[in-house]
Amino acid sequence: MIETAVNSRNTLLRLEDMTKAFPGVVANDKVSLSIKSGEIHALLGENGAGKSTLVKMIYGVLKPDAGQLYWTEQPATVGNPAAARRLGIAMVFQHFSLFDSMSVLENVALGMEKGIDHVQLEQKIVEISNRYGLPLDPSRHVYTLSVGERQRIEIIRCLLQDPKLLIMDEPTSVLTPQEVSKLFATLHRLADEGVSILYISHKLDEIKALCESATILRGGKVVDSVSVVNETPSSLAAKMMGEELQLSEKASHTEVGDVRLELNGLTHIARDPFDISLKNICLKVYSGEIVGIAGVAGNGQDELLKAINGEDLCSPADSVKLDGKACADQGPNQRRALGMASIPEERLGHGAVPGMSLLDNSLLTAFQRLEFLEHGFIRYDRCQAFCKSVIDNFNVKSNGMGAQAASLSGGNLQKFIVGREINQKPTVLVVSQPTWGVDAGAAQTIHDGLRDLAANGAAILVISQDLDELMSISDRVAAICAGVLSESFPMEAISIEQIGLMMAGVDPSSELKDQVSGRLLNQLAGQSEESPGNPP
Amino acid sequence: MIVSLVKRPEQSQSMVYVSPLIALVFTLIAGIIMFMIMGVDPSEALYAFFVEPLTSSYGWAELGVKATPLILIGVALSIGFRAGVWNIGAEGQLTLGAICGGGIALWLYDVDSFFVLPLMIIFGVLGGMFWAAIPAFLKTRFNANEILTSLMLTYVATLLLSLLVHGPWRDPDGFNFPESRIFSDSATLPVIWSGTSLHLGWVFALAAVAGIWVLMSRTIIGFQIKVVGQAPDAGRHAGFSVNKMVWFVLLLGGGMAGLAGLFEVSGPIGQLLPSISPGYGFTAIIVAFVGRLHPIGVLFAGLLIALSYLGGESAQITMNMPLAVTGVFQGMLLFFLLACDVLIGYRIQWGSSAAASATGSGAVSNEVPNG
Structure with missing residues (x-):
């Protein structure tokens, strides 16, 4: 019909x-x-x-x-x-x-x-x-x-x-x-x-x-x-x-080790009225584990990444701990020395310098951990070997190490940036929107890279707005809303609707045991969106 | 026939170097037109301007003398411009260097020692750094625009020099002319080419070119400057401090300008005068851009602009042309250069745009604008 x-x-x-x-x-x-x-x-x-x-x-x-x-x-x-x-x-x-x-x-x-x-x-x-x-x-x-x-x-x-x-x-x-x-x-x-x-x-x-x-x-x-x-x-x-997508199965590792990243009452007051203040954020990420943070854009994701990677300093010093060492008062390079790596959401201009070559961009965050410097002078020979390994391992399509970062397609540049951080073998990786605007092939390469890194004992925090992505790669998930982080729940124990409630700032933990009825769900969603003058 | 600009997929590296040459050709053409309007024979005038100064060893030495401050300042400013720090006040830092270094020369007027000159050099550099530290502090502490603060401080420096040579530092035997004493021999720069005025400063200029080339291409400091200038957020992510960069490039620029100022007063001038520079600190901005913000480029650009100063003098003497012709040439060169720099990011396309852009896309790559 x-x-x-x-x-x-x-x-x-x-x-x-x-x-x-x-x-x-x-x-x-x-x-x-x-x-x-x-x-x-x-x-x-x-x-x-x-x-x-x-x-x-x-x-x-x-x-x-x-x-x-x-x-x-x-x-x-x-x-x-x-x-x-x-x-x-x-x-x-x-x-x-x-x-x-x-x-x-x-x-x-x-x-x-x-x-x-x-x-x-x-x-x-x-x-x-x-x-x-x-x-x-x-x-x-x-x-x-x-x-x-x-x-x-x-x-x-x-x-x-x-x-x-x-x-x-x-x-x-x-x-x-x-x-x-x-x-x-x-x-x-x-x-x-x-x-x-x-x-x-x-x-x-x-x-x-x-x-x-x-x-x-x-x-x-x-x-x-x-x-x-x-x-x-x-x-x-x-x-x-154009090719059958091989569905990446979720890694079955459940062995988790020691706490690698600990956020302990992390608080950061926004300086700009359009930034979000982080309020008393507590989270532990264990070795071998991927924790996802869901949230609608603009609820403090950027600020959280910067507070963890050291772009923004916070106090007290023990509100961020890497492998047990307090470092909230230390900058990005000191935290890198402790094993931290991070991948910001914005590729061009934050994760990479658009007008610089891939070689220079690989130097950007790797010079310290991989010892590319000798008395302040750059050892480009070592850097080249590293850059080549990133391009090869992560299948980055480009015109070689001399290509400007801005000339790469979004997916290839993201593979390069993710590869640059993963190949430094960090013990803690924080990544925001790892596959935003990236095609499925590149997304799979990136997800595989993250899983491998976790399997080798790193603790990974993935901040993403893409729920499908979080469902497929995280072991645990929490949500951030207006700078407040919810409790985290094992992925098996939570439904997409419940994550949706957490993203809206509603605590779903009381309903977690008994199934949420559709009616209750709609009611809550309606309330959280405040629609004066409009009958539902 | 339609002419249109089409964006290049990647910036053209060759055009970065070709653009100054195209600009030079346009400048010469515009110069010929200007001379014709002035009623002067263009070939004669261009000869007087660009060739005659180089027909004697005196001319070549003068070229080095004039190029020394331009290269010293230009090479330091180019670093600042790469870091996105717009120090427009090198002229003031030059003046402060001359005041501080020259002050040592006057203070130790009666001392005949090898150490007078090194001490003057140190104080010249410190004076320039001090003057550049003010905009650096205001920028890092209060986010005050360094273009305005450094430029305004230039006028303060010029007036300070004027006050000193009209007042306390006036030559007691100088018939009340606003001039200091002529520096003693131990406070005067040695000449490195006997029979000419080419002085030790030229060696410093060449050393600065080499040193800054190494700094920018081989060290992590140079790398940080480039990163912070192009993408401050990426610099922060990498852990580079923007404030430290601002301090570094301003102090470096100020120090080099101060050094250039000291070389002027202890070299060609030999005393403190109310005016010690024909605007080297400002012209060095042109030098930096014509030299593509690259040390070697700055070396050649410094020589080219120095030639325009000499040519202006020679055209003034042999053809009675006004001194302003020099400024016009320098201005036109920068003007045409900035226009030609469009070609780095774009290419010119003749004919209808739709048909040509379809066929013009030769190399198909995996890059797609706007997904």
């Missing part, structure tokens, strides 16, 4: 042989796809497959080198985003463009092409937010809102234009599981009303749950157009990556 319904619908958007080249690469090579009215269509592909380039051409941000776009079967040219909006195309970007110090209403008004009466606009916002289950108070200031609420502003902004096609670029990467299911309900309702949705993602289970059909890109080319009903997540993955 669904099949016939789809066939009877009109085609809204059709792309024919869209091509776009950048210096050094063809990002889109004769890409064709078509979307029907009211269809939720997935655009699936690894990082670098050309998804963003394609939607930027649809939305008029980029100009295609060749190819034709048809809108309701009429040839159309989309010269700029304003032209796209006039056709009825709206887009929610991965990165929001909102002013923190302004209210929701003011932010929406700023995005309108013509001036509009604020009272009228406020009514419209409330009406739309009620109709589509997007609770939002127009008078709240943006800085007080969660990421999920901020995303709702962007969605409402789009819906105010009465779009026929809504493009969403990786919308769930910043959301908690509860927020994701709310978003999906909204998208289904929109589709029922005839709005087409182009949904960009590389998360297969989401696509399976949400989308009708999918166009799969690999290396800038369309590899397949499929009906999602007939596919399994693993068949989609195979098409996306």
Whole structure:
């Protein structure tokens, strides 16, 4: 029945042989796809497959080198985003463009092409937010809102234009599981009303749950157009990556040794109003163990990493202990000498210097532990051997040791940085977002490297927003919310919903023994998101 | 025909070195146009400017004398610029070096000892370092912008020198001219090429080039400076202290500028005057950039700019041209250089952009902009 319904619908958007080249690469090579009215269509592909380039051409941000776009079967040219909006195309970007110090209403008004009466606009916002289950108070200031609420502003902004096609670029990467299911309900309702949705993602289970059909890109080319009903997540993955993904089984090591990293009432007061203060954080990580820290972006993850690796100093000195030695008052190099290594979230500019060669970047953090210095002079011969071993062991694709870090793709640079730290054989490794924006192949290399390091007796702390990642590699998991770290629980004893509650700052320990009912869960999630004026 | 700039996938290393040469060609072309507007025969003027000074051994020696302060300061400033520390006040640090070193010469006027000159050199360096320490302190303690503080201190230094030579340090036998005594022989730099004025400072300049080259390319200090300048957060992650770097590069720049100032007053000038430099401290900024912030580049750039000073003098003498021509040439060179530096990150493309960028993507690599 669904099949016939789809066939009877009109085609809204059709792309024919869209091509776009950048210096050094063809990002889109004769890409064709078509979307029907009211269809939720997935655009699936690894990082670098050309998804963003394609939607930027649809939305008029980029100009295609060749190819034709048809809108309701009429040839159309989309010269700029304003032209796209006039056709009825709206887009929610991965990165929001909102002013923190302004209210929701003011932010929406700023995005309108013509001036509009604020009272009228406020009514419209409330009406739309009620109709589509997007609770939002127009008078709240943006800085007080969660990421999920901020995303709702962007969605409402789009819906105010009465779009026929809504493009969403990786919308769930910043959301908690509860927020994701709310978003999906909204998208289904929109589709029922005839709005087409182009949904960009590389998360297969989401696509399976949400989308009708999918166009799969690999290396800038369309590899397949499929009906999602007939596919399994693993068949989609195979098409996306071009080779059967060997599912990495979770390492079965459960032997844990001594405490290697101990956080004992770690407290750090933020100097900047936009930073998060860390409050009384206690955690022990044992030798041979990987502990995951879940959390929605901006809840103190950055600050925690810096307090542990020594970029920020804390007191008292014993609030951070490495192998029993108090070091909270010591800088990064002293902590490295004690066996610490860290991998920050931001690759370019924090983990690596963009304009420097891989050789220089391997010197950056390794010169001390691996003794690349002699009386302050650099022994480049030793450094070269190390750099080569990192490139070989972690399969970093580059033009050799002289390649600038910025010239590597995200995945390859991340493999290089992770390899640089792991090959120093640290006894404690703290890593933030190890596979953020990295394709599945690179993610697997990185996860394998982390597991091997733990198996050799290191203690590893993984800070990540990707719950699937945490579930697959950690032995224990805790969550951070507003600078407060929850208790940690063994991975076997906790469900994804419970982690979601912890990420929202709710203590799930009392419910851990008896199963949480769906009703209770929804109730709690609703409370934590404060939706005044909107009945659930 | 459309001309457009297309971003290069990686910065062009060859263009880093070709760009100053292109800039030089543009400067010469603009100079020819300027001379034609002034009603002067361009070939004659360019000859007087760039060739005539080098036709005598005197000219070559003068080239070394003029290049000495430019290279000493330029090579130190280039390190600061690489660290992202914008010391614009080298002229003031030079003046303080001259005051402190020259003060020793006046204080030990009657002492005839080998140790006078080394003592002057030490105090010249300390004077420059002291003057640079003020912006360093203000930046590390209060995050005050070093461009403003170092520049403003230049005017203070110039006025301080003026006060001293008009007042307490005025030559008692000098008919009330605002000049100090002429330094004694033991306080004067030895000449290293007899019959000319080329002095010991030139050796220091060459040593500075070699020393800083080693510092930047082979030591962890140089590496830290480059890292902190390009990516401060990566520097912090690696455990490098940004504040220590600020202190290091400012003290180094100040010390070298102070040394250059001392060499001026104990070499070519031989006494303290109200004005001891034709703006070497500022011109050294041009030298640093034309020299690509690299010690060897600074050596050549220092010689080139020194030639423009000599050429200005010679054009003034033989062709009655105004001294301002020198400044115009130096300014045009920096102007064209900054424009040509765009070519390091971009390449020029002639013709329609869409067609060419599709065919122009020869080497397909695994790098994709914007996933």
